[in-house]
Amino acid sequence: MTHEREPLRRTPEEVAEDERFFRWYGDWDPLDPDGVVAMMAGFERPWWIVGGWSIEAFTGVPREHEDVDVSLLGCDLTAFREHLGDAWHLWSNHGGTLRPFDDRHPEVLDVGSQVWIRRSAHDPWVVDMVPTPDRDGLWTNKRDPDHVAPLDDVTWVAATGVRYQRPEVTLLYKARLSRPKDDRDLAVTWPVLGADARAWLREAVARLYPGHAWLGGTMAG
Template identity: 80%
Template sequence: MGEREPLHRTAEEVAEDEEFFRWYGRWAPLDPAGVVELMAGFERPWWIVGGWSIEAYTGRPREHEDVDVSILGCDLGAFRAHVGADWNLWSNHGGTLRPFNDRHPEVLDVGSQVWIRRSASDPWVVDMVPTPDRDGLWTSKRDPDIVLPLDDVTWVAGDGVRYQRPEVTLHYKAALHRPKDDRDLAVTWPLLDPQAQAWLADVVRRLHPDHPWLGLMA
């Protein structure tokens, strides 16, 4: 695997990051190997999503601002028990933070985020994005009518790590449409099989009828 492609960010994105750090603190994200160590012994399904899932599928490395990990919403309590007192968990819903601990055993919103760090003086290391589930089935946050078995939306790489399938990651990224998302689509689209391409194009067409990506997908 070659050198990491720099992450191109607009001036607005850089300014937003600096404002974020001022309010919430710095990030020193784990890499997938670090996530494996964190999740060792957790007996419920977990998988890596976001940009790292694109890199795992394409073999095209780029810089990453964080690492995104997902579990089913029904397994949040099991995850809190798994990390115990070793890590601080914070439920983040739209910028509102609340501890996810014995005093507050429920997250603010199962479709939001759980940020993870050692303590208040340490940087954040993982952005956990729980996936709403319906009777244990994966449910899309973008379209709750998309309900699938977990094995249909994830795959296991040669190193044994489970990742979100690239077309599923891209259906989330379509709503954000940042420069890094355009890049991830460009390197991934030619590698998708026809079934995956058709699924992604259909979802983007339904959710974002005027999306610029549809030109590439035609």
């Protein structure tokens, strides 16, 4: 049985920001996880889905998504660019500054920023690649530089074979902005998180964001 997707909740400020974004950068028509799998077919380095889709995969509770966020280790960016070849246009995005990520510019502007992907200038963006800076091949936490771990400790593999970021890690990233969709993702995930994951997330949010509303709300239960 297919469940209807919950509409994405956005504030008026978010709607206005999206309208400004589209005027400057163009439209998005994001792939879904199946589309990402097709794009990444044959890529031999690890990659995983983060953001809202990783929450949906873990909880099984569907909602509308405005994009799809994919990650890989920074040390694998060159291999990723070579994998996509000329079939896709890759743009390094650092704070709104865009530059092609291609043979002319073989390095991204910042390994901790984003790589946007589309077919051509006439086509919408389809993937937001958010590279993860690595330390000697280990995953690092952009929010907490002291958190360094093997990839298997911070991701999980679904029955479909797709690797996703663990929900407690995704929620820690979401805590910084705490938008309506982030509050919703916490609400549907918290009841199905294990005790260890809950304890880790609660401690990390309290340490990085003292006084965060989540601590006295959903996480208090």
